[in-house]
Amino acid sequence: MLSFLKRERSRLLEDKLNAAQAQHTAGWEALPEDELFTPAGFSEAQAEATASSNYSYWGSTFRAFFKNKTAVVLLAALAAVVAFAFLQPYLPGQVDPNLCAVDPATGIPYRNIAPGQDGFFWGSNSIGQDLWARIWAGARTSLTIAFFAALIEAAAGITAGVLWGYVRRLDPVFTELYNIFDNIPTAIVLILISYVATPSIWTMVLGMAVKGWIEMARFIRNQILIIRDRDYNVASRCLGTPTVRIVLRNLLPYLVSVIMLRMALTIPEAIGNEVFITYIGLGLSVETPSLGNLVNDGRKVMMQAGLRYQLLYPTLILSFVTIAFYLIGNAFSDAADPKNHLQ
Numbered sequence: 362m363l364s365f366l367k368r369e370r371s372r373l374l375e376d377k378l379n380a381a382q383a384q385h386t387a388g389w390e391a392l393p394e395d396e397l398f399t400p401a402g403f404s405e406a407q408a409e410a411t412a413s414s415n416y417s418y419w420g421s422t423f424r425a426f427f428k429n430k431t432a433v434v435l436l437a438a439l440a441a442v443v444a445f446a447f448l449q450p451y452l453p454g455q456v457d458p459n460l461c462a463v464d465p466a467t468g469i470p471y472r473n474i475a476p477g478q479d480g481f482f483w484g485s486n487s488i489g490q491d492l493w494a495r496i497w498a499g500a501r502t503s504l505t506i507a508f509f510a511a512l513i514e515a516a517a518g519i520t521a522g523v524l525w526g527y528v529r530r531l532d533p534v535f536t537e538l539y540n541i542f543d544n545i546p547t548a549i550v551l552i553l554i555s556y557v558a559t560p561s562i563w564t565m566v567l568g569m570a571v572k573g574w575i576e577m578a579r580f581i582r583n584q585i586l587i588i589r590d591r592d593y594n595v596a597s598r599c600l601g602t603p604t605v606r607i608v609l610r611n612l613l614p615y616l617v618s619v620i621m622l623r624m625a626l627t628i629p630e631a632i633g634n635e636v637f638i639t640y641i642g643l644g645l646s647v648e649t650p651s652l653g654n655l656v657n658d659g660r661k662v663m664m665q666a667g668l669r670y671q672l673l674y675p676t677l678i679l680s681f682v683t684i685a686f687y688l689i690g691n692a693f694s695d696a697a698d699p700k701n702h703l704q
Contacts, residue, residue, distance in 0.1 A: 418614070418699070418702075421699075421702035422617075422693075422696050422697045422702070423696070425695070425696035425701050425702060426692060426693055426696035429692045429695075429696070431688070431692075432688065432689055432692035432693070435685045435688055435689055436685075436689050438681075438685065439681075439682070439685040439686070439689065442500075442678070442681065442682065443504060443682075445497070446497050446500040446501050446504060447501055447504075449494075449497040449498075449501075450497075450498075455494060456491050456494050457494065458490065458491065458494040458495040458497075458498040458499075458650045459490065459648060459650070460490065460491070460494075461488050461489040461490055462485065462489045462490070462491065463489060470488060470489035471485050471489040472485065472486075472487055472488065472489055473485065473486065473487055473662075473667075473668055473671075474489075475667065475670070476492075476670055481493070483496065483670070483674050484670050484671065486658060486671060487662070492655075492670075492671065492674060495650045495655060496650075496652075496655060496674055496675050496678060498650040499650040499651045499652045499653075499654060499655045499675060500652060500678055500682070502562065502645070502649060502650060502651040502652075503632045503635055503636070503651050503652040503653070503679075503682075504632075504682070505562060506562055506565050506566055506569070506631055506632070506635050506651075507627075507628040507629070507631035507632045507635070508628065509566045510565075510566050510569040510570055510573065510627065510628075510631040511624050511627040511628050511631060513566065513570040513573075513574070514569070514570055514573040514574050514576075514577050514624075514627055515577060515620065515623075515624050515627075517570070517574035517577070517578075518573070518574045518575070518576070518577025518578045518580070518581060519577065519578075519581055519613075519620065521535065521574065521575070521578035521581075522577060522578035522579065522580065522581025522582045522584075522585065523581060523582075523585060523608050523612065523613070525578055525579075525581075525582040525585075526581065526582035526583070526584070526585025526586050526589060527585055527589055527604070527607075527608060527612065528604075535578065535582070538575060539575050539578070539579055542572060542575040543575070543576075545572070547569075547572045547573075547634065548634075548637065548638075550568055550571060550572045551565075551568040551569070551634060551637075551638050551643075552638070552641075552643055554567065554568040554571075555568070555638060555643040555644065556643070560643065560644055560645055560646065561645070561649075562645070562649070565634075565635055565638070565644070565645070569631050569634055573627065573630075573631075577623060577627075580619070580623055581616065581619075581620070584615075584616050584619055585612060585616075588611075588612065588615055589612075593611060594607060594611050594612075597611060617697050618693075618694045618695075618696075618697030618698050619694065621690060621693050621694055621697060622690050622691065622693070622694035624690070625686050625687065625689060625690020625691075625693070625694075626686075626687060626690055628686045629682070629683035629684075629686045629687055632652065632679065632682065632683055633683065635651060635652070635653050636651075636652055636653040636656055636679065637653070638653065639651055639653025639654050639656075639657055640653055640656060640657050640660075642657075652675055652678065652679045655671075655675035656672065656675050656676060656679065658671060659671040659672025659673070659675060659676070660672060
């Protein structure tokens with residue numbers, strides 16, 4: 362009953378509206394045609410202006426990134442720490458990180474000197490080595506391992522991932538390789554390489570890259586599968602565009618954000634692996650300062666209240682570097698997403 366009343370009321374309103382329109386003729390119906398329409402004309406300059414855009418991918422990416430004040434502050438602080446770590450040996454007044462300082466009057470080593478005493482800014486360890494010099498030397502070692510591991514993983518992983526995702530006949534080969542490598546824990550690979558080869562910076566890099574490239578390749582492959590069969594890629598293949606050009610122009614630009622995020626995560630992961638292997642006694646020798654060695658040395662004296670600074674300072678540097686890389690990588694990944702360029 363209610364629906365019938367609604368339909369009836371709608372019909373009455375429609376009849377009244379039609380009657381009103383029939384009684385009142387609009388004024389524009391009496392105007393001649395030349396007064397009703399005005400030709401728009403053609404302007405070549407305006408046509409070219411509407412056919413192009415001043416949009417810049419990288420310009421928009423950096424603008425979006427620099428709007429994130431937290432990420433900018435972290436980037437500046439991280440750049441300062443990394444630059445200082447590599448420049449520290451060339452500054453005046455620096456000492457050899459492996460030098461065991463002794464008291465010139467007594468010949469006794471400066472063992473476990475508290476921070477700020479006897480010229481030791483961050484104190485000394487149990488054999489008189491300057492922790493200030495050793496921590497920055499350890500940061501250089503760990504960052505070198507992390508940077509080279511990330512570069513090798515990116516170069517090999519991106520190449521393999523693009524081929525894995527775009528060339529269909531290679532999918533079974535890479536899938537089997539991934540199944541083999543994925544079932545071997547990273548720690549086992551690093552431990553085996555440490556046993557087989559003499560522990561050094563390059564063996565650590567090799568151990569991390571052997572396992573890491575296939576994970577990067579799988580990550581890139583999954584992204585390629587999402588955009589491989591989109592219309593513009595199908596059109597490029599139909600027009601005979603070379604595969605290399607399709608990959609470089611159509612695929613990789615869309616993966617910049619995920620690649621940057623993955624590399625930013627690889628660096629702290631590599632530092633963590635180095636710390637772990639050294640912590641269990643299979644990493645770099647004590648003659649090569651690293652954050653892993655320093656954390657391991659600090660662990661041995663952490664129960665002594667007066668010596669906890671030997672664990673505190675390297676842990677602070679390690680924590681800051683890993684957290685900063687992670688947060689900056691996330692921020693840059695968000696900024697590189699074209700969806701965020703419209704804000």
